[in-house]
Amino acid sequence: MQAxxxxxxxxxxxxxxxxxxxxxxxxxxxxxxxLLMTIIxxxxxxxxxxxxxxxxxxxTWFGIENFYELMHDATFGNSLLVTLQYVVIGVPxxxxxxxxxxxxxxxxxxxxxxxxxxxxxxxxxxxxVAVALVWKQLFGSRGPVVNLIRTFGAESFNFFGSTTWAFxxxxxxxAWQFGSSMLIFASGLKQIPKDYYEASEIDGAxxxxxxxxxxxxxxxxxxxxxxxxxxxxxxxxxxxxxIITDGGPNxxxxxxxxxxxKEGFAYQHMGYACAQSWIMLIIMAAITGLIFKTSSHWTYYxx
Amino acid sequence: xxxxxxxxxxxxxxLTCLAIPAMAEGEAEGWNNVNAEGYVFPDYSxxxxxxxxxxxxxxxxxxxxxxxxxxxxxxxxxxxxxxxGGTYWTQFQAKMAAGTLTDVFQMGNNWLTYYNTxxxxxxxxxxxxxxxxxxxxxxxxxxxxxxxxxVTGMSNGTNARCFAYNPALFDQAGxxxxxxxxxxxxxxxxxxAIHEVTGxxxxxxxxxxxxxxxxxxxxxxxxxxxxxxGTGFAFDGDTEPLAYLFDLLTTLQQEGAIADYGIQNEIGSxxxxxxxxxxxxxxxxxxxxxxxxxxxxxxxxxxxLELATIPRVSxxxxxxxxxxxxxxxxxxxxxxxxxxxxxxxxxxxxxxEANKIxxxxxxxxxxxDVLAALKEDADEVTxxxxxxxxxxxxxxxxxxxxxxxxxxNEEISDVLKKTYFQGLAxxxxxxxxxxxxxxxxxxxxxxxxxxx
Numbered sequence: 185m186q187a188x189x190x191x192x193x194x195x196x197x198x199x200x201x202x203x204x205x206x207x208x209x210x211x212x213x214x215x216x217x218x219l220l221m222t223i224i225x226x227x228x229x230x231x232x233x234x235x236x237x238x239x240x241x242x243x244t245w246f247g248i249e250n251f252y253e254l255m256h257d258a259t260f261g262n263s264l265l266v267t268l269q270y271v272v273i274g275v276p277x278x279x280x281x282x283x284x285x286x287x288x289x290x291x292x293x294x295x296x297x298x299x300x301x302x303x304x305x306x307x308x309x310x311x312x313v314a315v316a317l318v319w320k321q322l323f324g325s326r327g328p329v330v331n332l333i334r335t336f337g338a339e340s341f342n343f344f345g346s347t348t349w350a351f352x353x354x355x356x357x358x359a360w361q362f363g364s365s366m367l368i369f370a371s372g373l374k375q376i377p378k379d380y381y382e383a384s385e386i387d388g389a390x391x392x393x394x395x396x397x398x399x400x401x402x403x404x405x406x407x408x409x410x411x412x413x414x415x416x417x418x419x420x421x422x423x424x425x426x427i428i429t430d431g432g433p434n435x436x437x438x439x440x441x442x443x444x445x446k447e448g449f450a451y452q453h454m455g456y457a458c459a460q461s462w463i464m465l466i467i468m469a470a471i472t473g474l475i476f477k478t479s480s481h482w483t484y485y486x487x
Numbered sequence: 488x489x490x491x492x493x494x495x496x497x498x499x500x501x502l503t504c505l506a507i508p509a510m511a512e513g514e515a516e517g518w519n520n521v522n523a524e525g526y527v528f529p530d531y532s533x534x535x536x537x538x539x540x541x542x543x544x545x546x547x548x549x550x551x552x553x554x555x556x557x558x559x560x561x562x563x564x565x566x567x568x569x570x571x572g573g574t575y576w577t578q579f580q581a582k583m584a585a586g587t588l589t590d591v592f593q594m595g596n597n598w599l600t601y602y603n604t605x606x607x608x609x610x611x612x613x614x615x616x617x618x619x620x621x622x623x624x625x626x627x628x629x630x631x632x633x634x635x636x637x638v639t640g641m642s643n644g645t646n647a648r649c650f651a652y653n654p655a656l657f658d659q660a661g662x663x664x665x666x667x668x669x670x671x672x673x674x675x676x677x678x679x680a681i682h683e684v685t686g687x688x689x690x691x692x693x694x695x696x697x698x699x700x701x702x703x704x705x706x707x708x709x710x711x712x713x714x715x716x717g718t719g720f721a722f723d724g725d726t727e728p729l730a731y732l733f734d735l736l737t738t739l740q741q742e743g744a745i746a747d748y749g750i751q752n753e754i755g756s757x758x759x760x761x762x763x764x765x766x767x768x769x770x771x772x773x774x775x776x777x778x779x780x781x782x783x784x785x786x787x788x789x790x791x792l793e794l795a796t797i798p799r800v801s802x803x804x805x806x807x808x809x810x811x812x813x814x815x816x817x818x819x820x821x822x823x824x825x826x827x828x829x830x831x832x833x834x835x836x837x838x839x840e841a842n843k844i845x846x847x848x849x850x851x852x853x854x855x856d857v858l859a860a861l862k863e864d865a866d867e868v869t870x871x872x873x874x875x876x877x878x879x880x881x882x883x884x885x886x887x888x889x890x891x892x893x894x895x896n897e898e899i900s901d902v903l904k905k906t907y908f909q910g911l912a913x914x915x916x917x918x919x920x921x922x923x924x925x926x927x928x929x930x931x932x933x934x935x936x937x938x939x
Contacts, residue, residue, distance in 0.1 A: 239584050240603055259906070325750045345749025347913055430755070433748040434909035449580050451898040452600065453936070 233458035239448075243455065250459035260460060262435050263443040264467070266351065270439060271418040274355040278414055279407070282365035287399075289366075290373050300367065307363030315357070316427035320344075323353035323428075344429050347436035354424045354437060365410045372406035373399070404483040412472055419468050440464050517620040519830075521838045522856060529830055532562030536827050539568045540593035541575035543759055543780040546848055553841045557834050563827065572756035586821060590828040594817040598630075598639045599717065599891040606820040607637035611829040617641060618837055626853035629812035629890055633716055640815030641836045644850020646776040647810050647879045648697045650795045653785075656769035660684040665795035667878060671735055674798040678744040681769045688746035690770040691762045692754055693736070695908050696900030698772070698797070701807030702728045704887055705800040713896070717889045719934070726923035731800070733919035737911050748909050759784045766790055772797075775872050776813050776850045782868045794875040806882040812890065813850030851876045895937045899930050 199205060208215075233250055235243035254260055289299055309315055323329050325342045333341050343349050380398045389397065400407075422441040425431060431438035431446070440460070448457030520526065540550060547569050554565045568589070570578055575593075582588045583604055598605060611617045612627075619627060630642050650665065657664055660680040665673070681689035700712040706728040714721040722728070739745045746768070754760050758777045762768035764784040773781065778794060785792050797808055816835055818828045834841060842857045846869060852858045862873060879885050907916075907926045916922040 239580050240601075320753065324753050325747075340743060340747075342747055342749045344752060345747030350749065429749075430752050432752050432905060432909065434913050434915070435905060446901075449577055450901070452894060 229458040237455035238452040278359040282362035286369035304363035310361030528560040537589035545780040590822040606818040621856040640817035642812035646813035682744040691746040705807035730923040809888040
């Protein structure tokens with residue numbers, strides 16, 4: 185009797201003590217939320233993209249009709265173009281900013297922590313509606329920036345009234361949130377051995393030379409990481425465009441995420457919107473894949 | 488269509504006559520009249536009701552007061568949330584998808600789009616929980632689904648799209664004030680003259696889709712943008728009226744007399760932010776029930792505003808204006824507290840006490856008792872709203888609108904503004920005529936998407 189009990193207790197204890205059990209137990213909250221918030225919605229959206237569906241309706245099978253229509257949709261094509269413009273201009277700008285500030289902040293001073301925190305704040309609050317409203321005021325038709333430009337003679341200049349310039353405040357707002365890239369760059373900069381710099385200094389290399397021959401190559405894996413993260417978030421930009429310009433004027437800032445939102449929620453074509461989001465996923469995956477593929481040619485790993 | 492309406496009216500009148508003897512036997516008609524002396528409110532102690540609406544700060548303050556009054560009367564607790572006009576529909580759809588809509592919600596004339604969330608109120612009206620003894624059948628008809636007779640909500644009041652203007656700026660530019668029959672030419676002259684004097688746009692906010700509707704009706708008798716029963720377009724594919732409007736507004740905008748689309752978007756649905764309230768613009772297009780909120784801000788800046796009609800194509804032609812339900816209080820069909828919700832709607836629509844606070848800011852009350860009481864001690868601003876609604880109501884074509892906006896309307900009006908108006912301003916079309924032709928083709932395509 186006693187023996188069985190002990191044996192049972194032992195095996196139950198063994199089950200509870202096994203690394204796998206503990207691992208899964210701790211991972212359960214993540215697994216559940218990953219299923220509920222990511223996998224199931226993705227599967228549903230994949231199904232809806234082949235359906236005629238709007239919120240509150242019963243989806244009816246549509247075949248590839250949605251995708252076929254997408255090929256003729258000028259608004260969607262334009263969305264892809266302006267999103268690409270946003271990413272191609274915005275992401276490098278943001279990374280340059282982040283690297284610049286990170287380098288300025290590597291000199292160990294007492295206020296270093298304070299400055300890092302200050303520069304990180306925009307990243308914490310930058311995606312919020314409140315900040316978008318502030319930028320709307322700042323670059324708006326009566327804002328200080330426009331007033332400044334008008335004093336130089338462009339009397340009726342208005343960022344958000346111009347299809348050429350409306351994207352600029354949005355790109356700047358995104359670049360301003362360079363904090364997380366900056367922190368990653370900062371930790372990357374610390375990893376670069378000091379001896380390299382000392383050796384090159386003795387050999388007579390100037391600051392510019394040292395930057396391009398030591399800092400950039402040693403930092404290249406970090407640049408790759410930041411580039412990919414920022415590309416993905418760039419493609420998904422939504423809040424600022426919705427709040428500040430509503431995609432306008434004449435679709436100049438109608439980024440793909442905003443277009444998907446409009447099709448799905450305002451125009452009642454949720455199936456069509458799902459199809460658009462899958463196209464967007466494919467494009468993003470292709471670009472990310474391309475960067476990974478080519479990265480072996482321009483990243484340098486010390487080991 | 489008019490004949491059907493008349494038939495409906497007569498039928499409902501006959502039904503009322505027949506119903507009177509029947510009602511005498513059962514519960515007295517008007518038993519739930521909240522204005523009756525000695526009216527006892529139902530007791531909802533410990534229960535909660537949820538409500539959502541869209542609108543300005545002014546509206547929110549007033550509505551909260553009324554909600555607190557009802558809470559005091561009934562002991563209920565009301566959970567409320569409100570958003571600006573744009574955010575509201577996103578919130579609404581999210582709640583709709585999640586099945587967590589509020590018991591009572593504000594609904595627009597786009598109710599056809601959200602039809603499967605709405606509880607028809609016919610039963611509650613028949614039982615008298617929602618008291619309609621002081622509401623005319625024509626007023627109830629503004630929120631009725633013509634296809635099946637469902638009452639989709641109780642109208643919060645009627646309104647009309649019109650113009651507000653600042654007489655001081657008209658004086659400054661030396662142009663005459665708008666008259667009841669002013670034309671688009673008068674409008675263009677005034678806008679140019681004012682722009683010349685102030686150096687700023689004379690007008691900042693225009694509702695492009697409703698302007699298009701107006702111009703179609705003005706163009707030729709019998710024309711309408713959407714047909715009255717909401718089953719299609721009603722202008723015989725004639726794109727001339729639209730080309731006229733495209734040309735007129737785009738030219739004025741390029742001259743600087745109308746604000747660029749960036750400025751218009753900045754103001755958006757936030758009427759309190761319109762330049763006219765700060766003396767920087769002379770005219771604005773708005774719904775008559777937005778006039779109070781706008782005037783409040785203008786008054787803070789020492790500006791008195793007036794209301795005017797929408798300009799016409801020709802002085803002796805049709806007005807192109809309509810009096811319609813501004814918005815309505817609807818009940819969620821998934822609500823667990825339908826009777827309570829009906830009682831709230833009854834109070835909200837019919838109570839003189841409540842509507843003295845609400846002050847027709849949502850629209851001119853559909854309840855004749857309430858309206859009489861309000862007109863008695865109306866302030867100057869509200870009187871202007873009553874006057875313009877009475878004036879527009881006197882135009883023969885003012886009933887020229889369908890109670891329901893077609894589901895395709897949201898996309899069609901967005902495309903009209905963003906692709907065609909804004910595209911024309913960017914020079915993407917050779918001419919206004921070409922833009923109008925292309926719009927007509929795309930509008931039909933969009934309409935077809937909703938047919939299957």
